[in-house]
Amino acid sequence: MNFKGQVAVVTGGANGIGRAIALKLADQGAAVMIADTNEDAAMITAAEVKEISGKSAVHKTDVTNPDLCTKLASLTIDSLGPVDILVNNAGIAGSSGWQNRSFSTEADWKLTYQVNVIGMSNVTSAFRAQMHKRRSGRIVNIASIAGREGRPSLPHYSASKAAVISLTQSTALEVAPLNITVNAICPGLLWTSMWEEVGSRYAENNPAYKNMSSRQVFDAMVEEKIPLKKEQTPEDVADAVCFLVSEESRNITGQTLNVDGGFFMR
Ligand SMILES: NC(=O)c1ccc[n+]([C@@H]2O[C@H](COP(=O)([O-])OP(=O)(O)OC[C@H]3O[C@@H](n4cnc5c(N)ncnc54)[C@H](O)[C@@H]3O)[C@@H](O)[C@H]2O)c1
Numbered sequence: 001m002n003f004k005g006q007v008a009v010v011t012g013g014a015n016g017i018g019r020a021i022a023l024k025l026a027d028q029g030a031a032v033m034i035a036d037t038n039e040d041a042a043m044i045t046a047a048e049v050k051e052i053s054g055k056s057a058v059h060k061t062d063v064t065n066p067d068l069c070t071k072l073a074s075l076t077i078d079s080l081g082p083v084d085i086l087v088n089n090a091g092i093a094g095s096s097g098w099q100n101r102s103f104s105t106e107a108d109w110k111l112t113y114q115v116n117v118i119g120m121s122n123v124t125s126a127f128r129a130q131m132h133k134r135r136s137g138r139i140v141n142i143a144s145i146a147g148r149e150g151r152p153s154l155p156h157y158s159a160s161k162a163a164v165i166s167l168t169q170s171t172a173l174e175v176a177p178l179n180i181t182v183n184a185i186c187p188g189l190l191w192t193s194m195w196e197e198v199g200s201r202y203a204e205n206n207p208a209y210k211n212m213s214s215r216q217v218f219d220a221m222v223e224e225k226i227p228l229k230k231e232q233t234p235e236d237v238a239d240a241v242c243f244l245v246s247e248e249s250r251n252i253t254g255q256t257l258n259v260d261g262g263f264f265m266r
Contacts, residue, residue: 001246004029007080008245009072011063011123012090014041016192017142020234021087021241022049022056028242031055031080035072035123036090037062055080063090063119069126082130085245088120089142091194093157099197102205104156116160117167124171124182137180138245141168142237143256145186148264153205154198161186165256172254181253183244188232188260189222191215227262 008025012018014036022032026049036042039060049056057079061072076083092115095107120141131137146154147161165184172182199214209217222231240259243249258264
């Protein structure tokens with residue numbers, strides 16, 4: 001795949017899965033804008049991208065703020081050029097202290113929806129005009145296997161990710177006449193900082209995992225749930241993103257692809 005001369009934006013691109021996506025896109029030649037609340041980490045990732053593809057930029061963006069998203073879109077065009085690829089990856093699992101609770105609070109529901117769903121819509125809306133003007137564009141939304149089926153742990157997170165799958169289909173239908181594709185990816189089990197915290201909540205709430213460390217819960221789940229018997233990596237997700245934003249996927253839109261070693265086969 002070759003993205004030379006193309007401009008990509010990755011929200012939540014400073015760390016974890018977003019960072020791997022940014023680096024993989026850069027590896028195929030893209031200039032990448034890293035949009036993240038964590039400006040220090042974003043600067044580090046942007047420097048790595050620059051080493052690889054020669055062009056990167058950073059904007060301290062909170063996706064929940066529509067004005068900052070509009071600013072991100074104008075800054076991207078000014079610093080790198082009009083966007084070709086948008087990866088909506090920024091996501092959270094709850095409001096402050098969610099790791100230590102066995103139930104979801106109203107704040108968990110509100111903030112998680114604000115970031116994972118409304119934030120995604122804010123960023124997509126901000127870049128839509130640039131893509132519309134050129135009648136081309138590729139959007140990938142990062143959902144989760146948690147959105148494939150309801151779960152007792154973190155119901156607010158699962159519901160937000162189910163909403164991401166639905167939002168992907170609605171947006172795909174809306175922008176199809178403009179030759180813009182929109183697809184979603186459901187990552188499976190990845191050992192990122194988010195999962196470190198998820199694991200401790202599972203250990204608290206599930207008798208099967210009582211007294212296990214977060215990593216032990218993670219390994220047990222990989223063994224139990226993943227037919228291929230291996231954890232997924234940020235690079236696995238980045239490879240799938242590269243396919244969905246490439247010319248090779250020109251006739252694919254509104255789809256949701258699981259990158260989960262066979263955890264969910266639907
Ligand atoms: N780790 C997993 O196992 C897993 C599985 C399925 C889906 N996901 C999804 O993948 C995405 C990335 O997760 P990760 O594991 O890399 O998490 P992470 O916590 O390592 O990284 C998330 C990044 O998003 C940024 N961010 C958070 N809120 C933001 C906001 N309001 N505006 C802009 N940036 C914001 C953070 O600063 C961070 O850099 C998320 O959408 C997550 O829900 C993760």
